Ligand code: VG1
């Protein structure tokens with residue numbers, strides 16, 4: 001066994017996006033591609049790597065191979081100990097949990113999250129820092145800079161590690177410990193939620209369907225929901241993580257989790273439905289005939305936080321990404337706490353949670369979480385809802401409608417235009433940006449624009465500034481149109497159009513969402529020349 005120095009040359013395009021470096025599997029399979037990025041990670045971390053590193057992924061195609069490479073490179077860079085999930089499996093929230101619990105200096109997560117997998121699908125790599133959260137931009141930018149200057153990488157020539165046996169082995173001087181991927185995470189969940197109340201709920205015949213979409217949440221949901229909470233076998237479906245997610249698109253929304261929605265709309269619908277994404281950090285909450293929008297879910301969790309023992313003392317603040325609806329703002333106001341508005345991506349929440357400014361965080365993209373870790377956490381949100389249903393003895397429908405009656409309803413939708421020609425998308429954003437100064441104060445249909453800008457965020461903790469985080473057109477009544485380009489896609493550009501309209505009057509709370517937003521949809525199209533510039537008649541996905 002010895003450490004090799006392998007000559008290499010830089011690859012273009014290794015700049016991490018919203019959530020790590022995400023590319024087609026075939027791109028990652030090029031000799032040296034993964035190695036270069038991992039070398040750049042270790043170069044960026046410098047001397048701080050003498051301690052423990054956590055490594056795991058969502059089980060997608062190329063996961064095991066990538067882990068073997070990363071372990072051999074970690075050994076070559078003086079890492080003392082690597083904790084690896086058995087079978088190479090660790091959900092994103094579990095990585096965050098394990099980093100924090102075991103005092104690791106960081107973690108490497110192999111996942112392209114909600115993007116499809118398999119040999120023709122996507123792969124990804126993310127680095128998480130000591131607090132368990134995604135590396136902030138100054139670190140990912142330093143990694144990118146390092147990828148552009150590489151002449152060699154360092155790797156041990158040791159053979160592969162058996163990832164399927166719990167226990168300890170060595171590569172060079174580094175200890176490799178294969179750990180149970182679920183244990184630490186399950187123990188944390190049991191401390192946050194009233195497992196006894198949830199057990200009683202299931203014992204009383206409450207029925208649930210959790211669709212793990214053949215992704216990483218399966219083992220976690222099975223162990224916790226069926227194992228610890230006593231839900232009947234078969235409550236968790238599609239629970240075996242598959243390398244290609246069974247050919248599906250592991251994104252828990254009504255379009256990609258259509259099978260769950262069909263069950264929840266059916267005549268024999270269970271009481272509660274939920275789904276999770278590729279790496280287990282997203283969640284969808286579904287009642288009978290009702291998919292709860294993620295922005296509403298965040299607001300409802302915030303309004304009811306104290307039902308869960310882990311939050312019995314109340315919450316210090318809420319944070320939401322800018323495009324997420326303002327439903328949570330209304331809850332924050334009624335609680336007398338701040339609702340922070342951050343750019344898209346979980347990395348912006350870390351400082352707020354570390355400084356105890358925000359307890360709960362959420363994104364419209366089916367991401368919710370709290371300061372128990374530093375990632376969004378799909379199963380956590382589902383367990384919160386179970387705790388809430390058990391504590392209140394009400395249905396999902398009742399809870400949502402009572403929330404609207406009390407706070408008003410924020411009609412909300414996101415329209416995605418996927419794989420659009422990149423220069424057409426850039427051109428649209430540039431033209432829109434140029435129009436912004438003239439928009440303020442102008443009437444648009446029955447609305448009047450009160451603010452039109454490209455969102456800039458100044459982190460209240462470290463003062464760092466993020467610019468160009470999404471074009472927002474805010475109307476005088478609080479309605480909003482937001483445009484962003486996705487930072488997680490791997491084909492052309494994806495335009496995201498976010499639409500929001502507030503309705504206080506409960507007599508108008510049962511409209512169809514697209515109907516309720518129809519005027520804003522038309523305004524968005526004409527202001528941005530969306531159809532004309534993209535050549536698309538309609539969005540690829542509406543959530
Ligand atoms: C999307 C979502 C964003 C989320 C990110 C990572 O980013 O909009 O809210 O944080 O995915 O989620 P973008 O740049 O494509 O809009 V995950 O579950 O894919 O790690």
Ligand code: CO
Pocket residue numbers: 092113114277278279280281282
């Ligand atoms: Co994810």
